[in-house]
Amino acid sequence: MRDFQARSLSSQDRLRDEANSIAEDLQQQKAELFAEVTLKIRQSLQLKEILSTTVSEVQRILKADRVLIYQVLSDRTGKTISEAVLPNVQTILGSEFPEEVFPTNYQTLYAKGRVRAIADVNDPKSGVASCLVDFVTQFGIKAKLIVPIVITLNPNSEDQNNKLWGLLIAHHCQAPHDWSEFELELMQKLAHQIAIAISQGELLEHLEDIVTDRTAKLRQVNLESAKLRQVNLELQQEIAERKQTEDALRRSEEQLRSITNALPVLIAYVDAKQRYQFNNQAYEEWLGKSPESIRGKHLNQVWDCYDRMEAWVNRALAGEVVIYENEIQWIDGTSRSVSVTYIPHQEGQGKQQKIKGFFALITDISDRKAIERMKDEFISVVSHELRTPLTSIHSALKILATGRLGRLTSDGHQMLEIADENTDRLMRLVNGILDLQRIEAGAVTMNRQVCNAADLMVTATEAIQAMAQQYDVFLSTAPIEVEIWADADCIVQVLMNLLSNAIKFSSREGRIELTLSCRADQLQFEVRDWGPGIPPEQLERIFDRFYQVDSSDSRKKGGTGLGLTICRKIIEQHGGHLWVESVLGEGSRFIFTIPPLNYGELQQ
Amino acid sequence: MTEKCILIIDDDESIQTVVEFGLKMTAGWEVISASSGNEGISRAQADHPDMILLDVMMPEMDGLATFRALQLNDQTRSIPVILLTAKAQASEKRLFNDTGVSGVIIKPFNALELAEQICNVLNWAESSN
Known part of the structure; x- marks a missing residue:
């Protein structure tokens, strides 16, 4: 008896030990299974992949017909976002469900960690609302296990707040099924792993958002820094250029000042x-x-x-x-x-x-003025000193030419004429030089008086008439009775000079006209001839002293080369202008203007 | 025209000569000469000519000083004086006219036209040989 009791005790101990051993093995197997599934889940950071792995592993381990993840959306509706289903079972992946399928009170309970295991949905004791029984049976569901996926908001804060993210659901569709503790534990642990993965995913997503945001900001900062660097570079360049310009300007100013000072x-x-x-x-x-x-x-x-x-x-x-x-x-x-x-x-x-x-x-210009004065005095003295001997020569020749001091041979007469002509020319030249020198030195002031233009024209024409006859040139004038304010002698001198030039350059039986036109602002005298004309390039040069269109003209025509220069000076001293218009082969028009008589000026 | 006696005062003897020839030849006038202002004044006092041709530019006493001296002398004051000058152009005669002389003849002149010029200046009746 004692032996039996002893053996019986021994057998009980063995059985207990075996049971303990089996339980330990099962515990070991469950731990290894969780570890294996968790490892698979954690191999990815992508939520979609995590969810897919989870449902597949759960479906495989629990041998359920359908395992799915139902996500609760913000408007309380829901959607199947991941599913593992046997081939002969209807899939509900992507199906959206209205709020009524999953009322708010249920959601609140699940948020608190409620797990619901229903062995038979058709069993009235299961607690499934009759309206939902029809709903679930349409998907062929016989038994279901619902585990919430709850994520904790603000995990580091005292004010922790649990949020129902979704549900991990397993279905048996062939027959009702009593859910074991292991199944519940597995589902709960995996739901927890999913929640962690979601939190990490959200954190990662948030982190990625932060990184993206920071990267964008960094890029913006880099861009702005680059812009700033560019602006800074440009500013430095501008400053350098400005400094260069300022240096150049300063150098230029110094140079200019040096030049002006020198x-x-x-x-x-x-x-x-x-x-x-x-x-x-x-x-x-x-x-x-x-x-x-x-x-x-x-x-x-x-x-x-x-x-x-x-x-x-x-x-x-x-x-x-x-x-x-x-x-x-x-x-x-x-x-x-x-x-x-x-x-x-x-x-x-x-x-x-x-x-x-x-x-x-x-x-x-003091030195220049002194030289000019010396030149003027020199010309004046020389001219004066020439005029006295010229008087003697000229008079002596004229007396000889009378023949009253003895008859001359024809050759003697010819020689006398040459001497006489050249004495005349020399006298004109001396007079011309003296006239010009005095006008330029300002020694001659115009003795302007009121005089009649017609009188001046007639006087000049009459004085030159003998010369016109000598050259066989017809000279005509159209005097106009108009009062002018001028030095009569000087104007006659100008008219005679222009007329004598016209005569000298006209062909035999040529024609010369002296006219006057009166305008509001000026009187215009004109001596017109139909001689050879003047080349365009010489129209202005003929007013230069000693300038002749043809260098042999002075000898042929007996001119001094000073007449037109003197005429222009005289007219300029009257406030007028003298110029020539000419066409080669058609003749020339020498024109000069005189301002009209100003009675206001006269009264002053 | 009655025979005139003309005094030429000029330091240039060639001028004296051509004037003498010219006036005698063209008008038949007697010409007496002096080579300086002082000599001219003495000749004017002594010979009392009908007019005096007086050169402006002369050494020591120039023509204008001589003219002033002649004017101060009762015996010569009434004798008309014509200046001979190389110092002016035709347009500047008036400068000398203002001195009170009877007239101005500008050098160079033609001795054969001198008598005519003198007659014009002094309003003498013209005559020529």
Whole structure:
């Protein structure tokens, strides 16, 4: 008995040990199975792949007909997003279900971790609402196990909040099925793994969003940095260029100042208010006034002779380029002759044009003036000294030619005529040189009076008539009775010169006309001939002193080469102009103008 | 025309000669000469000519000084004086006319036309040989 009891006890112990061993093996197998499934699930970070692996593994292990993952959407509806199903079982992947299929109260319970195992959906004790029984049977469901997939929001915060993400569901469709603890445990653990994967996925997604966002921001920053670098580079380049320009400008200014300071002339810029804005160093050397002391001062504060300058300054500030001569006092107290040029500084065009000031250039012409005076005196003395012996020669020849001092042979007469003609020519030349020198030196002032143009025309024509007859040229005039304000002797001299030229250059039986036309602003005298004309390129040169169209003309025609030069000077002194218009082979028109008589000026 | 006595005062003897020849030949006038201002004044006082041709440019006493001296002398004041000058152009005669002389003849002149010019200036009746 004791033995039996002992053996019985021993057998019970063995059975208990075996049962324990089996339980330990099962536990070991379950642990290995979870580990295997978990490993498979965790091999991917992609949620879709995780879910697919999960349903496949669950379906395989539980030998269920259908395992699916139902995701609860934000509007409380739902959708089957992953499914593992046997080939002969209807698939419901992608099916969407209305809120009524999964009411809010159910969702709340599941969010709290509720697990629902239904062995037989048709069993009234199963607790499935009758309306849902029909719904589930249409998918052939006989038994189902529902495990929530719950994710924890704010896991590190005290204020943890569980959210029902979805459901892991297993179906048996062939027959009802009693769900074992193992099945429930497996489903729950895998649902938990899914929840972790989803959380990690969301975290990863969030992280990726953050990374994408940060990357985008970084790129933006990089882009902006690149832009900033480019702007910075451009700025540095601009600064370098500006510095280069400024250096070049400074060098240019220094160079310009060096040049202006080195030049032996006064150079200045005067603004519209007649104040100096620039002066070169010569102001100090000539006048003893430094550029710094003059800058900003009015002209009348610098020049004692401002009254002689003012009219010219006003003309420059009215936009006219003016050149005049003046006498200024030097630093040593001596007086110097200067040539002054003012060039207006204009800005804008047309009506927008504005005079900002003027540039002034003052040149010392004292030496030139002294030489000119010496030249004038020399010409004057020589001319005077020539005139007395010329009188003797000329008169002696004329007396000899009378034959009253003894008869000459014909050869003697010929020689006498040559001497006489050349004496005449020499006298004209001397008179011409003296006339020109006096006009240019300003020694001749026009003795202007009111005179009748017709009288002057007749006087000149009559005086030259004998010459016209000698050359067999017909001379006509159309005098007009009009009063002019002129030096009668000078105008007659001009008319005679032009007429005698026309006669000399006309062919025999040629024709010459002297006419006058009166216009509102001027009187125009014209001497017209039908001679050989003048080449276009020489139309202006014939007014140069000693210039002849044909160099042999002076000898052939007996001219001095000074007549037209003198005529132009005389007309210019009357405020008029003298010019020639000519066509080769058709003749020439010598025209000069005289301003009309101004009674207002006359009364003054 | 009655015979006239003309005094030529000019330091240039060739001028004296051609003037003498010209006036005698064209008008038959007697010509007396002086080579300086002082000599001319003496001759004018001594011979009392009908007119005086007076050169402007002369050394020591020039023509204008001589003219002023003649004007200051009662014996010569009434004698008409015509200046001979190379210092002016035809257009500048008036400058010398203002000095009070009877007239101005510009050098160079033609001695054969001189008598006519003198008659014109002094309003003498013209005559020629």
